[in-house]
Amino acid sequence: MTPSPLQRQPERHTLLLRIKHLEEALQREKVRAETIMRLQADELRKTRDYYLTLLENFPALIWRANNAAHCDYFNTTWLTFTGRTLRQELDNGWIEGVHPDDVQRCQDTYLAAFTRRQPFVMEYRLRRHDGEYRTIRDHGAPLFSPDGAFSGYLGSCYDIHDQKMLEERLRHSQKMESIGILAGGVAHDFNNILSIILGYGGMLLLQTPPATPAHEQLTAVVDAALRASKLTGKLLAFSRQKETAPERVCLGDQVEGFDAFLHQLAGKQVTIRFDLQDRPLAVNLGRGVIEQILINLTVNARDAMPEGGELTISTDRVVLDELTAASLGLTPAIPYARLRVVDTGCGITPDILPKVFDPFFTTKGVGKGSGLGLSLVYGVVRQHGGTVTIASRVQEGTTVTIHLPLAGNDPAEGSSAQPSCPLNPGDNAGICC
Structure with missing residues (x-):
């Protein structure tokens, strides 16, 4: 029997009610899903922002x-x-x-x-x-x-530039030490040979009349042997086998004392300018060390400025930060005496610059240089607890920087007090500040 419209009305109402409930449930589920998606999106954005900030900084x-x-x-x-x-x-x-x-x-x-x-x-x-x-x-x-x-x-x-520089400095130090040992051995053996040449040459020279060709030839032989003896002295100094007792001197006075000699050595075409710190810079150095350093650096600067130029020699007191001290192999936070020699010469090309401290390396022509100048500077500075570095640009000049420990400073104590120069008035007059 077919239901009447009045009978179907409650069923229709129930169906509509169910549909409404279903739509409300779907709407709630949609809101819930959108909320979850929004929260997930926020979380992803926060994560992305976090990692982006991490990468950026x-x-x-x-x-x-x-x-x-x-x-x-x-x-x-x-x-x-x-x-x-x-x-x-x-x-x-x-x-x-x-x-x-x-x-x-x-x-x-x-x-x-x-x-x-x-x-x-x-x-x-x-x-x-x-x-x-x-x-x-x-x-x-x-x-x-x-x-x-x-x-x-x-x-x-x-x-890793500083790390590479430290590695290169270590390799160079090891190479220089090995070459120094070899150079010392060769110098001693060569000195023994020179002693025989000079001994017999001198005896023959005394027995030969001065006005004869033989006397002139023997004189040339002895002179050559004497020059060779000076060369072996440089080798021994480089190999640290020829050490002198250090004494306390003032760096500024030592440099200033060679004023006239350096002007003569550099020549008229080179202008020398001194910029020396007024404060005392007491350092412990062997006799003649500053002379050796200044002569070699001045000669190199002069040769780099054949048309003339300016040579600036300066001294000052510096305290190195940790990074700079580490790159030089020195102790940070304590004062050092710094000697800088700056020329306006032709400069050194980047491919040659790493080799300039190597013994016997020279860019000069045959007979114009032994190649021991800068290696000698390197050896004596290291022998006295200092460091020497060189920077150069082609056609702009070269800067040689030397750091030396100030006398009286113990790196272990980290003292930064400027030492005095307690020499007696009669001792080494004019050396101390």
């Missing part, structure tokens, strides 16, 4: 490349280091900051790793905001999405 230089090998991100540390904008660095713009000699190798390493989807480590020189090229170690690693698809590379770079 991370001390390493961070970069990112897409799957087409084009860089699309550089963090603030990178941009601060290079002094360039993000727009300048994007894509392959960062290559402009790489040293020209390193560009090809850098690109080849990067693209080869990119093709293989493998991590890589490479070193190259990157120009800093002040124009100096710094050695960078770049670590790159491939990025993959959750489904395993390759999405690019993420890289982190660290400035």
Whole structure:
């Protein structure tokens, strides 16, 4: 029997009520889902912002490349280091900051790793905001999405320039020590031979009449042997086997005392300017050390300025920070006496600069230099607990900087007090300040 309209009305009402409840349930579920999605989106945004902030302020230089090998991100540390904008660095713009000699190798390493989807480590020189090229170690690693698809590379770079300099300084010290041992042995053996030459040469010279050709020839032989003896003296000084007892002297007075001699040595075309600190700079040095240093550096400066120029010799008192002291192998936070010799000469090319302290290395012509000048300076300065560094630019000049411990300062105590010069009035008059 078919239900009447009055009978169907309650059923219809119930159905509508159920539909309404279902719609309300769906609406609540929709709101709930939207709330969850919003919370998840907020959480993802917070996570993204956190990691973005972390990358932006991370001390390493961070970069990112897409799957087409084009860089699309550089963090603030990178941009601060290079002094360039993000727009300048994007894509392959960062290559402009790489040293020209390193560009090809850098690109080849990067693209080869990119093709293989493998991590890589490479070193190259990157120009800093002040124009100096710094050695960078770049670590790159491939990025993959959750489904395993390759999405690019993420890289982190660290400035290892100071570390490389320390390693090079250590290698150089070890090399110089080995050469010094060899030079000392050779010098002793050569001195024994020279003693025989000078002995017999002198005896023959006394037995030969002065007005004969033989006398002139023997004189040349003896003179040559004497010059060779001076050369062995330099070798022994370099090898630290010819040491003199150190005495307390004032650096400023020592430099000033050679004023007239250095002017004569440099020649009329070179102007010498002294900038000596008024405060006492007492140092413990062997006799003649400052003389050896100034003579060798002045001769080198003169030869670098054949058309004339300016030579500036300065002394001052400096306290080194931790980074600078570490790079020099000295103790931070204590004062040192600093001697600087600056010329306006032709400068030294970057490929030669690391070799200038090597014994027998010289750029001068045959017969114009023994190659022991700067190595002698290096040896005597190191022998007295100091360091010597050299900086140069082609056609701009060269700066030699020497740091010497101030007398009376114990690095272990970290004392920064300026020592006095307690010499008796009659001792070494004029040496102390």
